[in-house]
Amino acid sequence: MSKRIPTPSSTKEPLKFLVALDFGTTFSAMAWAQSTKHERQEVIQSWGAGKTGEKVPTVLQYDENKSPGSGASRWGFEADSEDDESGIRYEWFKLGLYPRLDETGLMKLYPPKTPKVNEAEAKKLVIDYLSALKMNFEQVMRNRYRAAILDGTPTEYIITVPAIWTDKSKNLTRDCAVRAGMGSKHQIQIIKEPEAAGIYALDCMADIDLEAGDTFVVCDAGGGTVDLISYTVKSLDPPILTEAAEGSGGLCGGSFLNRIFADFLDKKFRRYPPFDESLKRHALKVFETSIKRWYVGTPDKSYPITVRGLPDNAQLGIWRERLEITGQDLREIFEPVVTEIVNLVKSQITATRKKVKSVLLAGGFGESEYLRTVLSKALEPDGILVHHILNSNTAIVRGALIRGLTRMNKQLPYARSEGRIATRSYGTPKYVKFDRMKGHDEAKRVGGGFIEIMHWFIQQGKSVDEARPIPVQLTARKEVGSKPFDPMVIRVFSHEDHTGLQATEDMVDDPNVKELVTLTANLDMIPQHNWYRERDADGGESDVVDFDISMTLNSASLLSFKLVHAGVNDDNEEAVEAEFK
Ligand SMILES: Nc1ncnc2c1ncn2[C@@H]1O[C@H](COP(=O)(O)OP(=O)(O)OP(=O)(O)O)[C@@H](O)[C@H]1O
Ligand SMILES: [Mg+2]
Structure with missing residues (x-):
């Protein structure tokens, strides 16, 4: 390759x-x-x-x-x-x-x-x-x-x-x-x-003329979804990309053209029973395999579909058992889908706060020359070029x-x-010692002089390195001498905002903070001698252990978790169970 x-x-x-x-x-x-x-x-x-x-x-x-x-x-x-x-x-x-x-x-x-x-x-x-x-x-x-x-x-x-x-x-x-x-x-x-498309594009950089420092947007136009993401070329030797802006997208892929075309046929032949289900199925097949792939926007070119057994009908565009689909029909069929994609691409370019050199098209619909032409025209005033990635259909x-x-x-x-931009903030509630100097609210103080805050371990918009897991320090307490230890439940929340508002400590119970995953940490795996005894503020005593849950934002921007104690990774997959909400 x-x-x-x-x-x-x-x-x-x-x-x-x-x-x-x-x-x-x-x-x-x-x-x-x-x-x-x-x-x-x-x-x-x-x-x-x-x-x-x-x-x-x-x-x-x-x-x-x-x-x-x-x-x-x-x-x-x-x-x-x-x-x-x-x-x-x-x-x-x-x-x-x-x-x-x-x-x-x-x-x-x-x-x-x-x-x-x-x-x-x-x-x-x-x-x-x-x-x-x-x-x-x-x-x-x-x-x-x-x-x-x-x-x-x-x-x-x-x-x-x-x-x-x-x-x-x-x-x-x-x-x-x-x-x-x-x-x-x-x-x-x-x-x-x-991201896979971006990696492949950089691997074929000779074809798309990218240099170190260049920023580009990948637009993966598939059948269902259109997914966008921005990358900067960090270096060419070795070839490395870094995410330049978090991704965006929508449900406006190439299959909507088929549905709009089916709708167009239904309306056109509503009062014409000879155009039956089997002819419709055939027409849809021809549209999928040929017409939508050949259409480049030429208004005066028309595309024939064989309709066996149907008599000539000038009004319906049937002549010698061929139904003519005109360039104008196709322009109207493509219009809602292509307009939505242009808007998505423009928003992604705006969200990328660096100069974008080019937009690279991947995915099956990304092979469409019509889509490339429309995007090129829309982005021409900004000097942004639009290319198909080589082997666009299989680039991913x-x-x-x-x-x-x-x-x-x-x-x-x-x-x-390497390095991906977090698309949302991730945090977990945590009890910390009450401290007025840190602006803690007296009304939220709970027994033993503690207060619950949100600890945001990943902030939206910041670059996160997959190779570097983020440790979240936690402490578990149990009644003195009690055994065995119940698994500890840790709830991880996310916060997403597109107005520039940062996630803050006081967002406990904030309606915009959504529960993302519940972790169950099996602390039984931590040897008994690592527990220590601590006096509570109310005079009682507890057995306490400190540990980390190490969080990694992997290449699909999906969190994964590991229990870490005293700096040693516990490789037992059972140590932390995750249930996504
Ligand atoms: N040359 C082409 N021109 C226009 N459309 C095309 C072309 N080749 C394939 N398509 C369309 O692209 C779509 C399929 O693309 P792709 O295989 O990337 O999607 P997918 O991976 O199934 O969907 P998604 O990525 O949304 O899950 C289909 O609608 C197909 O008709
Ligand atoms: Mg796809």
């Missing part, structure tokens, strides 16, 4: 397979590499039943005797067939993990036509789909390697998630991957989709694989990103 001359493969790396998965709303992609031959990075092309392509439809189909959660009857290309109307087909179920944006904007105007799924159903569908992808990958491997090599060689997955998703949704995606057998929660890496999966490789071996010569 890289244009640079690759360094020789490391022989020191233990043999394993790294598999990147871009699980998309409408299409998914996978790429893989062997740890000992990192320069040979391959995008999966084979999706079972003789179907090939660099992406596979994110579609499932269940026959009547099957239901979500028990494995789908068909998936991918087979489930997406225009002619097969048997069973129930599910599309767009990825968004069931992120139910928040359902009722707004384009999603409200053009809701999906396939059954709407709640979170529990979406989980089952995602698990079934990821299981199918995993099995397909294993088949691809079996066709390539001898069983003796495959058996016992570990496989590590890197999964991409939309940057704008909540922690809960990102975590749900990882949970589903665990249930699909892709590894444990701690083995599966997750990375933000536009390729970047995610690069990220897996550089995480495995920091010496590899590929692009990487």
Whole structure:
């Protein structure tokens, strides 16, 4: 993938397979590499039943005797067939993990036509789909390697998630991957989709003319979501990116064009029964596979769709069994989607407080020349150029694989990103000694001379280094001699503000502070001799232990947690359990 001359493969790396998965709303992609031959990075092309392509439809189909959660009857290309109307087909179920944006904007105007799924159903569908992808990958491997090599060689997955998703949704995606057998929660890496695209873009910098110090916006225009993020090139040798502004985005991806087109057909043929469901299905297929990809904005060009058996009808634009879709029709179909994307890109540029040199388009819809042209025109007055990232459609999966490789071996010569801007503040309530000099409010003083404050360990807008976990110091108390120790519950909250308001100590019970995750720390794991006795302000005594929860904002901007005592990491995964809200 890289244009640079690759360094020789490391022989020191233990043999394993790294598999990147871009699980998309409408299409998914996978790429893989062997740890000992990192320069040979391959995008999966084979999706079972003789179907090939660099992406596979994110579609499932269940026959009547099957239901979500028990494995789908068909998936991918087979489930997406225009002619097969048997069973129930599910599309767009990825968004069931992120139910928040359902009722707004384009999603409200053009809701999906396939059954709407709640979170529990979406989980089952995602698990079934990821299981199918995993099995397909294993088949691809079996066709390539001898069983003796495959058996016992570990496989590590890197999964991409939309940057704008909540922690809960990102975590749900990882949970589903665990249930699909892709590894444990701690083995599966997750990375933000536009970050993966940014990494891949920098890796191909020769094509997009980036220099150290340049800042660019990545616009990942997918099927469902459009995700944006800003990066500055910290250096080219080694190639390193740093986040220049937190991400933003919305639900205005390329699939809305299909829904708007379906609406257009419904209106046009409302009083014309010969245009039946099967002709409509065919028209939608042609729109998806050809028209939307070919349209470049030319108003006087029209695009034909075969409509077998329909007589000529000048008013409806039917001539010799061909329905003509005009450039003007297409302009109107594209307009609401493209306008929303232009607005998102402009807001992201404003939020990036550095001079933005270019906007780089990734994702399937990011390949659209019409989208690039409209964005170019809108940004021309500011001198900002708009480019497609090379291999835009698979940039995300390729970047995610690069990220897996550089995480495995920091010496590899590929692009990487470091330092991400926190999109919200993270904090936990904490009791501290009451101190009037610190402005503590007498009315909030509680027994024993303590006061509850919010300790914000990550502030929104600040750069956070993934390699440097943030320790949050905590103290647990129990009645003298009592045993065993109940697990300690720590509630982590977040605060998000776009008016420049900082999260402050006195925000306990503030309605804008939302509970994010509940941690349960199993303090039993701390040896007894580390407990010490302390006299309380009211004369009693308690057994006390000090410990840290170390918080890491990983590459998907999702918090992960570890119990640390006396500076020693407790690697037991059970030491802290996290339940996202
Ligand atoms: N050349 C093209 N021109 C216009 N649209 C395209 C082109 N190629 C693909 N698309 C559209 O891009 C969308 C799929 O993009 P992509 O595969 O990046 O989305 P996704 O990953 O499924 O969605 P998301 O990232 O929102 O979860 C589809 O709507 C598809 O029709
Ligand atoms: Mg995508």
